[in-house]
Amino acid sequence: MAKINCIGILTSGGDAPGMNAAIRAVTRAGIAAGYQVKGIYRGYEGLIHGEIKRFTTESVSNTIQQGGTILRTARSKEFMTVEGRQKAYEQMVDAGIDALVVIGGNGSLTGAREFAATYDIPCIGLPGTIDNDLNGTDSTIGYDTTLNTIVECVDKIRDTASSHERIFFIEVMGRDAGFLAQNSAIASGAEAAIIPEEQTTVDQLAQFIGRGIRKTKSSSIVLVSESPKCGAMYYAERVRNEYPDFDVRVSILGHLQRGGRPSAYDRILASRLGVGAVNALQEGQRNVMIGIRNDELVYVPFSQAIKSDKPIKKELIDVLGILSI
Ligand code: F6P
Numbered sequence: 531m532a533k534i535n536c537i538g539i540l541t542s543g544g545d546a547p548g549m550n551a552a553i554r555a556v557t558r559a560g561i562a563a564g565y566q567v568k569g570i571y572r573g574y575e576g577l578i579h580g581e582i583k584r585f586t587t588e589s590v591s592n593t594i595q596q597g598g599t600i601l602r603t604a605r606s607k608e609f610m611t612v613e614g615r616q617k618a619y620e621q622m623v624d625a626g627i628d629a630l631v632v633i634g635g636n637g638s639l640t641g642a643r644e645f646a647a648t649y650d651i652p653c654i655g656l657p658g659t660i661d662n663d664l665n666g667t668d669s670t671i672g673y674d675t676t677l678n679t680i681v682e683c684v685d686k687i688r689d690t691a692s693s694h695e696r697i698f699f700i701e702v703m704g705r706d707a708g709f710l711a712q713n714s715a716i717a718s719g720a721e722a723a724i725i726p727e728e729q730t731t732v733d734q735l736a737q738f739i740g741r742g743i744r745k746t747k748s749s750s751i752v753l754v755s756e757s758p759k760c761g762a763m764y765y766a767e768r769v770r771n772e773y774p775d776f777d778v779r780v781s782i783l784g785h786l787q788r789g790g791r792p793s794a795y796d797r798i799l800a801s802r803l804g805v806g807a808v809n810a811l812q813e814g815q816r817n818v819m820i821g822i823r824n825d826e827l828v829y830v831p832f833s834q835a836i837k838s839d840k841p842i843k844k845e846l847i848d849v850l851g852i853l854s855i
Pocket residue numbers: 544635659660661703704705756788
């Protein structure tokens with residue numbers, strides 16, 4: 531196995547609170563272990579174009595509390611092509627980078643897997659996404675902060691919902707996963723969550739109304755996972771047509787969910803995973819994501835991490851159903 535001298539770090543895809551804590555951890559743990567560390571700007575896009583800078587321990591000072599990513603990020607179309615990945619490889623060789631730590635979500639780790647399949651470069655992934663949709667890890671960097679942000683917003687919307695006795699459909703992010711909607715619904719005491727995982731099995735709106743919610747409550751909050759066709763607007767329109775007695779409003783939380791200071795949980799998670807990434811490289815690991823299971827760090831092969839079928843526990847669906855009567 532070739533000796534590693536220099537680790538490159540990049541963040542890719544949607545930014546997530548706690549990414550800076552992860553960059554800081556990889557940088558400092560890498561330097562402590564005797565590696566040179568280089569920051570790659572704007573994700574794979576910046577790698578292709580050689581936007582690379584040597585990092586010192588000071589480069590990451592005063593960043594653990596900041597949201598976003600100091601390395602910037604991008605969703606690179608060029609890196610999806612063979613030619614793009616070849617250019618990225620050439621830039622890495624030029625910069626003397628011989629191992630890569632990629633902090634990102636599903637698309638980013640899919641990119642890392644493709645890259646590692648062609649080039650003999652050890653790649654380590656860190657789960658960085660608000661969506662919590664990566665397999666093999668109980669949580670992803672950014673998920674906890676976003677959950678808390680959503681709950682804070684829902685608490686505020688609840689005040690006006692109860693004053694006006696309205697139903698609110700609140701749309702949250704998550705891409706194809708319902709973790710944010712389901713768990714923020716539980717945490718904010720919402721009446722229901724409409725999530726993609728349940729979409730094919732039941733009509734979640736009919737189920738919610740069918741519970742006779744009006745008998746016990748004058749207002750309701752329903753968390754809805756984003757969806758191009760069946761988002762909050764779709765359900766609000768259905769209620770207007772099918773249940774015209776209800777006074778309905780929609781609130782789409784949007785990108786405010788991705789910003790803000792990371793929670794203590796995300797900072798600690800990111801710090802542990804970042805140190806874990808450097809340890810993994812020292813142990814000769816390659817092409818794995820570092821995850822956390824039952825409070826222990828685990829190595830998850832990329833192909834397993836990116837499978838888009840991370841299940842939502844049935845227990846969570848039951849808890850919300852029981853507590854929202
Ligand atoms: O993957 C993170 C995420 O915030 C998703 O929840 C959302 O669907 C998507 O990114 C939005 O991406 P963009 O910021 O590119 O619009």
